Amino acid sequence: MRRPFEYAVIRLVPRIERGEQINVGVLLYCQQLDFLSARTHLDVDRVRALAPDLDLPAVAEVLDSWDRTCAGDGPAARMRLGERFHWLAAPRSTMIQTGPVHTGLTNDPAAELERLMAALVR
Template structure:
């Protein structure tokens, strides 16, 4: 049985004033299955095309924090998965941000998350 989920693309915008970005991950939330996870992939050469001086280790660390927040690590420990998802996809003016939230249907959200990462990021 396919169940609804919400997802957003995680985007890197190394020079906010220019408005140029690349997709670096996907975050997926299924309320019905109590599932929240993010998968990321930083294509360093693409990011360097937007900003040759981008701090790649800092961006990679920030991406890892998105994945950790999904699992409830750190300050997110007391938050429910839905609260963590809403917090991560809230608008922000930082190098990493979430794009618009979209909906879908899937039987297995983890498999769907891997598929979305392949299609939208890699």
């Protein structure tokens, strides 16, 4: 049986003032299956084309923190999965941000996350 899920593309906006962005991951939440996960992939060549002086290790650390938040590390441990998802997907004006939240149906959220990564990021 397919269950509803929500997802948002995680974007890197190296220079906020220019508005250019690179898709670097996907955040996916399926309430009925108690699933919340983020997958990220930083394409160094694409990033360097837009922002050759960007601190890539710092960006990678921020992206890693999305995975840790989904897993409930640190202060996120006190939050329910849905709260974590909506906190991560909330609009922000930082270098790492999400696009709009979209919905779908799936019977395997992990596989859906990988499909979305292949289609939207890699």
